Amino acid sequence: MKFKGGYNILLKGRPASTVKAMPEPKSLYLPLSSERFTFTDIRVKDGQKVSGGDILATDPDNHAVPLLAPRAGTVHLKAVENHIVLEDVAHREEHADIESKEMQHVERQMGAAGIKRYKLLSLGAWQFFHDAFTGALPDPLGTPKAVIVSTLSLEPFLTRGDIQLHKRLLNFTRGLEHLQSLLEYQPIYMVMPNISSEFANLIRNQIRGYALVKMLEIPLKYPYDHFAILARRLNLKPDGGPVWAVRSEGILAVDRALTLTKPCTVRIVSIGGIGVNMPTHMKIMPGYPIKKIKENYIFEPAARVINGGILTGKILEDDTLGVDTECRGITVLQELQEREFLGFIRPGWSRHCYADCYLSSLRKKFEEKYTTGVRGELRPCISCNYCEEVCPAGIMPYLIHKYLYADMIEEVEQARVDLCVECGLCSYVCPSKIDLRKQLIEAKALIAKEKEEIRQEQLRQEELQKQQEEARKLSEEKAE
Amino acid sequence: MKWLLKIIDAARPTFEEGGKLQILNPVFGALEHFFFAPATRTIGAPHIRDPLDLKRVMSMVIIAVIPCVLAALYFFGLRFIAMIIVTYAAGLTVEAIFAMVRKEGINEGFFVTGFLFPLILPPNLPLWMVALGVAFGVFIGKELFGGTGRNVFNPALVGRCFLSLAYPKTMAASWVEPSHELAGSLLTWVSPPLDAVSGATPLALAKQGEMGSIAHQLLGSVSGSAGETSAILIILGGVFLLFTRVANWRTVVSMLGSFIVLTGALILGGAVAYPMSGVFGPVIWHLFAGGLLFGAFYMATDPVTSPTTNTGKWFYGIIIGSTTVLIRNFTGYVEGVTFAILLGNIVAPILDEIVIGIRIRRLRNEG
Numbered sequence: 001m002k003f004k005g006g007y008n009i010l011l012k013g014r015p016a017s018t019v020k021a022m023p024e025p026k027s028l029y030l031p032l033s034s035e036r037f038t039f040t041d042i043r044v045k046d047g048q049k050v051s052g053g054d055i056l057a058t059d060p061d062n063h064a065v066p067l068l069a070p071r072a073g074t075v076h077l078k079a080v081e082n083h084i085v086l087e088d089v090a091h092r093e094e095h096a097d098i099e100s101k102e103m104q105h106v107e108r109q110m111g112a113a114g115i116k117r118y119k120l121l122s123l124g125a126w127q128f129f130h131d132a133f134t135g136a137l138p139d140p141l142g143t144p145k146a147v148i149v150s151t152l153s154l155e156p157f158l159t160r161g162d163i164q165l166h167k168r169l170l171n172f173t174r175g176l177e178h179l180q181s182l183l184e185y186q187p188i189y190m191v192m193p194n195i196s197s198e199f200a201n202l203i204r205n206q207i208r209g210y211a212l213v214k215m216l217e218i219p220l221k222y223p224y225d226h227f228a229i230l231a232r233r234l235n236l237k238p239d240g241g242p243v244w245a246v247r248s249e250g251i252l253a254v255d256r257a258l259t260l261t262k263p264c265t266v267r268i269v270s271i272g273g274i275g276v277n278m279p280t281h282m283k284i285m286p287g288y289p290i291k292k293i294k295e296n297y298i299f300e301p302a303a304r305v306i307n308g309g310i311l312t313g314k315i316l317e318d319d320t321l322g323v324d325t326e327c328r329g330i331t332v333l334q335e336l337q338e339r340e341f342l343g344f345i346r347p348g349w350s351r352h353c354y355a356d357c358y359l360s361s362l363r364k365k366f367e368e369k370y371t372t373g374v375r376g377e378l379r380p381c382i383s384c385n386y387c388e389e390v391c392p393a394g395i396m397p398y399l400i401h402k403y404l405y406a407d408m409i410e411e412v413e414q415a416r417v418d419l420c421v422e423c424g425l426c427s428y429v430c431p432s433k434i435d436l437r438k439q440l441i442e443a444k445a446l447i448a449k450e451k452e453e454i455r456q457e458q459l460r461q462e463e464l465q466k467q468q469e470e471a472r473k474l475s476e477e478k479a480e
Numbered sequence: 481m482k483w484l485l486k487i488i489d490a491a492r493p494t495f496e497e498g499g500k501l502q503i504l505n506p507v508f509g510a511l512e513h514f515f516f517a518p519a520t521r522t523i524g525a526p527h528i529r530d531p532l533d534l535k536r537v538m539s540m541v542i543i544a545v546i547p548c549v550l551a552a553l554y555f556f557g558l559r560f561i562a563m564i565i566v567t568y569a570a571g572l573t574v575e576a577i578f579a580m581v582r583k584e585g586i587n588e589g590f591f592v593t594g595f596l597f598p599l600i601l602p603p604n605l606p607l608w609m610v611a612l613g614v615a616f617g618v619f620i621g622k623e624l625f626g627g628t629g630r631n632v633f634n635p636a637l638v639g640r641c642f643l644s645l646a647y648p649k650t651m652a653a654s655w656v657e658p659s660h661e662l663a664g665s666l667l668t669w670v671s672p673p674l675d676a677v678s679g680a681t682p683l684a685l686a687k688q689g690e691m692g693s694i695a696h697q698l699l700g701s702v703s704g705s706a707g708e709t710s711a712i713l714i715i716l717g718g719v720f721l722l723f724t725r726v727a728n729w730r731t732v733v734s735m736l737g738s739f740i741v742l743t744g745a746l747i748l749g750g751a752v753a754y755p756m757s758g759v760f761g762p763v764i765w766h767l768f769a770g771g772l773l774f775g776a777f778y779m780a781t782d783p784v785t786s787p788t789t790n791t792g793k794w795f796y797g798i799i800i801g802s803t804t805v806l807i808r809n810f811t812g813y814v815e816g817v818t819f820a821i822l823l824g825n826i827v828a829p830i831l832d833e834i835v836i837g838i839r840i841r842r843l844r845n846e847g
Binding site for chain 2: 011232358394
């Protein structure tokens with residue numbers, strides 16, 4: 001598949017390339033759920049003292065991926081709902097290694113290669129891995145068909161690869177080598193904005209002879225860095241085995257876990273958007289109190305704080321007190337306050353428009369101040385076809401919308417709603433202000449649910465048949 | 481403008497559910513949202529939206545036809561203003577009644593129809609017929625199908641088609657010879673039927689073997705529907721629409737392209753003969769004659785009634801372009817753009833069905 005669709009939205013509040021170390025917090029609030037994980041299996045007791053790198057909880061549904069204690073401290077389980085609170089936090093020397101006894105046990109069970117994977121999982125590096133097609137956490141013991149490594153992060157304003165990699169190129173190449181040692185002959189695809197740049201040449205020289213790395217250059221257009229789109233671009237099919245996908249921070253985590261055997265807890269999180277006084281990047285650990293971030297960076301009291309990017313992130317509710325383990329960026333947006341007078345006939349010198357309907361299309365590139373306004377009334381679809389043009393997955397959102405309106409679920413499935421990558425561009429461009437992204441996600445969930453029901457029904461039928469057969473056999477035996 | 485917002489806020493309870501004028505809520509809503517953009521906020525991802533809304537799309541079309549409206553005023557006089565007012569009054573009444581019955585808001589789509597409809601009528605048509613035509617077009621062509629976004633036919637063309645079938649004689653007698661003076665007919669009021677100088681349209685004259693000059697067609701000083709005479713102004717507005725991407729260039733290019741190619745082929749093949757010599761001359765003459773350009777830029781590009789898929793748009797344009805050639809040259813009608821576009825409207829869903837069918841088959845093998 002070739003790249004198609006996609007669109008870059010230029011907004012004000014792009015984080016500067018600096019990384020600021022935040023002051024050490026006194027207490028950490030670790031949320032028990034993040035985008036992919038829900039940590040239900042709690043491994044610590046109330047009041048227990050833990051050191052940095054200890055496992056606080058795991059997610060039994062996701063290969064027991066751990067929630068690590070980023071720092072030493074005292075655990076409070078019931079202080080805040082859905083959080084593990086660490087009090088009296090201290091930055092002591094981190095818990096350096098996994099206990100040797102446990103290590104030997106693992107080695108006996110899984111061999112030398114297994115130990116690396118065990119380290120990745122228990123030291124928190126594995127959570128940076130994604131299945132390219134589903135986005136879920138891949139099986140750490142499985143063998144992938146290929147690995148996609150992306151240095152890009154194109155959604156505004158998530159932490160970009162160049163910031164993660166700044167001064168850490170050596171760690172990156174070492175991480176790639178470690179990654180290669182987990183594989184047999186499977187290729188690693190490196191996705192970069194420019195494969196003839198100095199940076200790319202450096203990587204090429206460093207890893208020559210170690211890893212089978214193929215470079216892929218992609219245009220800097222949102223959301224071409226989405227793993228499912230990249231996998232389709234590389235002609236990888238979901239039925240041929242899993243494809244792992246990981247961003248630069250994941251490779252750095254692999255390096256840290258396998259070279260130093262240290263837990264990967266500190267991460268670089270962007271803070272950007274219009275409501276931020278100095279958009280930048282922060283070096284923080286999961287559980288970092290959001291209140292502190294707000295005090296330092298957000299000047300707007302009525303702002304919306306988003307966990308993630310501006311197009312796919314979730315609103316950070318007031319009852320979430322800390323940064324979660326998967327956070328890649330915090331975006332702050334002004335809420336719409338005033339109703340615009342005669343908005344539709346204004347020239348729009350400072351307004352971006354996908355369709356060039358404002359005077360600003362005569363201007364050079366500039367950044368617009370966006371608010372959370374829907375900027376129009378909900379109207380029926382007028383078949384303008386913008387959503388299809390902008391769709392990076394090559395599906396027809398308007399068609400699915402119409403099928404959903406007519407309750408034609410089978411047709412929705414045939415229109416391949418499952419290829420949707422939830423990038424949000426269709427909702428963004430729609431002049432009728434239809435929330436297509438939401439409808440598509442709901443349709444996907446509905447179809448998945450129906451499929452599951454059918455599967456359950458089939459299982460039940462098979463079970464029933466088996467029972468009947470057994471009963472018949474029994475009666476035949478009795479008759480004999 | 482805070483005072484206006486205050487008045488609107490104060491008046492709102494009267495029109496909301498339980499208020500005295502509850503039935504007029506769609507009218508109130510339309511007025512409110514005309515002045516003030518709604519205060520709705522996004523509820524989840526994506527948290528921001530493109531500024532383009534339907535109001536803006538429709539106002540872009542209206543901006544694009546303003547040159548044609550001015551030309552109509554210049555060539556055919558002040559009476560054209562009355563035609564616009566009558567169109568708006570009659571059409572909005574139908575629209576508002578349906579909005580009240582359906583309890584939905586009044587859609588912006590009509591504001592464009594209200595400008596386009598008088599532009600495609602003979603300039604001297606009795607005003608009651610203007611009202612009847614637009615009411616018919618909006619009622620049959622749009623509201624019966626479910627309103628904006630669900631109509632199969634372009635409402636303005638349905639209205640015009642109805643008038644030319646129901647009152648062919650009056651329609652034919654309503655053409656006016658445009659003013660050839662420098663001041664145009666800017667301050668004159670030509671009214672039917674006494675003081676009108678009935679002028680045959682260039683296409684009607686061509687059927688009788690007389691082809692006028694291309695320069696007049698370019699400027700617009702020929703007889704014809706109010707807004708379709710000046711080729712240069714139509715192209716100006718049309719190109720604006722193409723640049724802002726409100727109109728899709730594929731429809732325009734394929735419609736005009738197929739028209740030029742087919743007319744040229746017919747002349748070369750000797751199937752038709754024109755009093756004008758050569759191939760290029762008659763083709764350009766026909767391109768500028770009648771409502772072809774106006775239809776291509778403003779009527780065929782209506783996103784609702786044309787196919788949604790880009791491939792479908794190519795075929796849609798070709799069907800309209802070639803049907804126009806066939807009607808103009810081989811039937812008793814002198815002009816065929818209206819019928820051709822309506823035919824295209826019928827075919828559009830089928831074209832979409834075919835293209836979507838192919839695409840879905842291709843998608844099945846994806847991933």
